[in-house]
Amino acid sequence: MNTAATRTMQAIVQDRYGTTPENVLRLAELARPTIADDEVLVRVHAASVDRGTWHIMSGLPSLMRVIGFGFRRPKAPNPGRALAGTVESVGSNVTDLAPGDEVYGTGDGSFAEYVRASAGRLAHKPANLSFEDAAAVPVSALTALQAVRDGAHVQAGERVLIIGASGGVGTFAVQIAKAFGAEVTGVCSTAKVELVRTLGADHVVDYTRDDFADGEHRYDVILDIGGNSPLSRLRRTLTARGRLVIVGGETDGRWLGGFDRQVRAQLLSPFTRQKLAMIAASENTKDLIVLRELIESGKLAPAIDRTYPLSDVAAAVRYLHEGHARGKIAITV
Numbered sequence: 633m634n635t636a637a638t639r640t641m642q643a644i645v646q647d648r649y650g651t652t653p654e655n656v657l658r659l660a661e662l663a664r665p666t667i668a669d670d671e672v673l674v675r676v677h678a679a680s681v682d683r684g685t686w687h688i689m690s691g692l693p694s695l696m697r698v699i700g701f702g703f704r705r706p707k708a709p710n711p712g713r714a715l716a717g718t719v720e721s722v723g724s725n726v727t728d729l730a731p732g733d734e735v736y737g738t739g740d741g742s743f744a745e746y747v748r749a750s751a752g753r754l755a756h757k758p759a760n761l762s763f764e765d766a767a768a769v770p771v772s773a774l775t776a777l778q779a780v781r782d783g784a785h786v787q788a789g790e791r792v793l794i795i796g797a798s799g800g801v802g803t804f805a806v807q808i809a810k811a812f813g814a815e816v817t818g819v820c821s822t823a824k825v826e827l828v829r830t831l832g833a834d835h836v837v838d839y840t841r842d843d844f845a846d847g848e849h850r851y852d853v854i855l856d857i858g859g860n861s862p863l864s865r866l867r868r869t870l871t872a873r874g875r876l877v878i879v880g881g882e883t884d885g886r887w888l889g890g891f892d893r894q895v896r897a898q899l900l901s902p903f904t905r906q907k908l909a910m911i912a913a914s915e916n917t918k919d920l921i922v923l924r925e926l927i928e929s930g931k932l933a934p935a936i937d938r939t940y941p942l943s944d945v946a947a948a949v950r951y952l953h954e955g956h957a958r959g960k961i962a963i964t965v
């Protein structure tokens with residue numbers, strides 16, 4: 633008999649670190665997760681890929697292994713974080729969600745048919761989004777919201793420069809900064825200029841042709857989400873009391889992956905009139921509700937480039953890592 637204890641599911645597994653997605657990520661048959669009192673079992677309909685997926689798969693930069701992701705192999709054997717799906721069952725302490733509810737949020741191992749998620753990291757799905765669209769939101773848009781609102785405190789009328797405007801976080805950040813009333817300049821590569829314009833950016837700088845730090849333009853806020861510009865370059869592009877928020881940026885740096893730049897910004901900030909900060913995004917129901925309201929009021933929409941089936945997660949991770957993605961990559965389950 634297929635009892636609850638023996639029920640299985642299809643899920644992506646990673647039991648070692650590696651930089652070739654096809655060698656690391658494989659589809660397997662696993663037991664469905666069981667839930668604790670504060671948790672929810674979600675039947676996943678869609679998930680999405682972000683830069684974190686690649687970092688956890690590769691174990692790079694090595695700093696990640698030291699701070700708890702697993703020294704020799706990933707501690708979490710099932711990749712995937714953002715999700716959208718239907719509540720299958722809830723723990724005894726969960727009162728806001730019930731079986732059958734359509735939800736979105738985050739849970740460890742979302743590249744799977746079922747995932748256990750903390751109730752505090754889920755919310756009802758925006759009514760006007762498909763599961764694929766909704767699954768694109770949780771990690772990247774939470775980061776964008778917290779960078780714009782809590783990191784930079786963007787005010788209406790301010791000039792905001794968004795470096796990495798065409799990526800997962802950036803496509804949301806452009807729209808959220810516009811929703812806050814800012815004048816937005818997006819920075820991206822040639823092939824993605826049109827996308828960033830259609831998201832509502834007032835100006836777009838193609839970094840392969842023009843330099844955003846040309847000395848002619850200064851910004852009240854810079855959100856640095858891609859490219860790893862030196863701090864000195866960012867600072868001379870800010871106004872005298874401007875705010876820099878470093879979200880991330882990929883480098884070949886094997887040990888720190890550019891994280892030293894974030895630390896230097898934090899250390900320098902008390903000694904300048906400019907405010908230099910980094911953010912570490914928090915996954916929580918409250919902000920998923922804020923995002924849902926922005927989405928349902930038509931101010932925010934995910935930009936999905938491609939959708940892959942669960943069996944092709946490796947190809948999806950490769951596509952993102954090679955820098956092709958315009959916005960987000962969704963996974964259908």
Ligand SMILES: NC(=O)c1ccc[n+]([C@@H]2O[C@H](COP(=O)([O-])OP(=O)(O)OC[C@H]3O[C@@H](n4cnc5c(N)ncnc54)[C@H](OP(=O)(O)O)[C@@H]3O)[C@@H](O)[C@H]2O)c1
Nearest residue numbers: 683796797798799800801820821858859880881911912913
């Ligand atoms: N702090 C946090 O809590 C947090 C949360 C989520 C993500 N992150 C980090 O944020 C970063 C972005 O994540 P993501 O998911 O948005 O990645 P993504 O989808 O791969 O986007 C990367 C962006 O960087 C841009 N870029 C690449 N090279 C550049 C260059 N030389 N100059 C300017 N822009 C350049 C890309 O533009 P083109 O594609 O047009 O070249 C693209 O817009 C990653 O490092 C990620 O780890 C941090």
